[in-house]
Amino acid sequence: MSTHEHPRSLTRVVVDAQHLADLYRAPEILRVVNVWDAASARVVAELPGTRAIATAGHGIAASFGYPDGEHIPLERMLMSVERIAAVTQLPVTADLDAGFGDSGEAVRRAIGVGVSGANIEDRLRPLAESVEVMRAAVEAGRAEGVAFVLNARTDALVRGGDRPRDESIADAIERGRAYLEVGAECIFVPGVLNADETRRLVEGIGERKVSVIGLPGALTAAEYEALGVARISYGPMPQNVALTALKRLGGSLLADGVIPEDTEILNNF
Template structure:
C-alpha cells in the first residue's frame, strides 16, 4: 500500500468492501482504530452532538476543523470527514472549509446534495477538486446523493435519478458515490453497474448482509450516526438511573433515536 495517506485511502476502495465505523472525536477514533478500522471517518451528526449542536448544518465549521485536526494528530490512519453540504450554498466557501480540512491532514470528505440542486452540487465538487489540486492532495471526494434518503424521485425512478446525478458528479470531480437509504439488492446491483464510481451504502435495517454486499460490488459501508446513537442512549439511561437511585446498575438501554438526539441538542444559538 502507498506511503501517503491520501493514496492509502483511495486504494482501500479498490481492495474489496471498506467498512467505516464512524467516530466523532479523538477518543472514539482511537477506539475505532483499536478495534481494527483500516481508516477513520467522522459522522456529521455524532460530531455535532458531541459539541452540543443538532445535526443539519448547525455546527460551526471551525469546530469541525478543530476536531478533525485533533483526530488526525492522534491517529496514524487515513481520515475522511463528513462536511454535510459544505456549510454554505457558496461553492467557494465549501471549498475553503475543505481546504482547511486538508491542511490539518484530512484525505477524504463527504459532501451531500441534500435539498439543493445537482447543479449547485457540481459547482461545489469542482471548487473542492480545484482546492485539492492546489494542495497536491489526492482528496477522495465522496458525493452523497440523497435521492433515496429524501425521496427525491418516485419509486421505480430512483436508480435512474441516482445514475444521472452520479455521472454529473463524477465529471465535476467526485471520487465516490454515497447513497444512504439504498438497500434493495437489485437496485444496488443496477447502480454498481451504471457507474464507475465506488458505491458507498449506509448500514440500515434491511440492508443485505456483508457477503452479499461484496458480491453486488459495494465498495464502502458506513455506520453513519448509529454507533453514537447507541453510546448517547446508554449515557442517558445510566444518568437517569443514577439520578433516580444513586446507583450505577442501570439495565441495558437501547440506542437514542436520531430525532431524539437532535431535539436534545436544540437550544439558543451559541448555547453550546
C-alpha cells in the same frame, strides 16, 4: 496529545489520500465505524479491522449541542476533526456536510488539519449547481497538491419525497456519473438499499464506485461487498448506540446499581 504540537504534514496527507483511494478501489469493501471525538476515534482506530477513520458530521454537531445540517460552525467542526486526526495514524475522511457554503474552502481547511478525504452532500440541489460544488471540492485538493478523495453524496433517495423509488434511483445514477466526471472517487447514496436497488446503482455508477450506509434494515457489509459496493459507513448510529448504553447505565446507577465489573478503561489519554 496536542493537535497543534503534532499536526499532519501536507506530505503525510498526500500519502494518506493515495492509501484511502486504494482502499475504495480494493475488492474488499471498506468498512468504517464513524467517530465523533478523539476518544471514540482512538477506540475505533485500535480495532484490528479498522483501515481508515471516518467522522460523523451529525455526531460531532450533537457533541457540541448543535442539530445536524451545518448549524455547527465550520471552525468548530474542524477543531474536532483535527483532534481526531491527532490520535490515529490512519487516513481520515471527514463529513463536511454540504460544504458549508464553499466546498473548496472547506476542503482546503480540512486538508490543513490532516484530512485526506471527505463526504459532501448535494441536498438534491439542481444538478448543474451540485456538480460545481463537487468540482470545487476536488479542485481545491488539487490546488493543495492532494488527490483528495471525495465521496460525493447524493440525497436522491433521502430527499426524493413522494416521487417513485425508480425515479430516485435513476436520479442517483445520473448525479453519481456527473460527480465522477468532475473527479469524485465514490458516490454515497444514503438510504436503506435492498439487493436489487444496490445492483442497479452499481451497474449504473460503477463497480467499487458506490458507498452505502448500514442503517437498521440494510444488508450486511458482506452482502454489499458481493454486489460491488466500495464502502459502508454507519453515520450517527455508533454514537446513538453509545448514548443508548449510557442511558441504560445511568438508569441502573440511579436505581442503586453498580458499574459492571467487565468495564474497560478506554479513555485514558
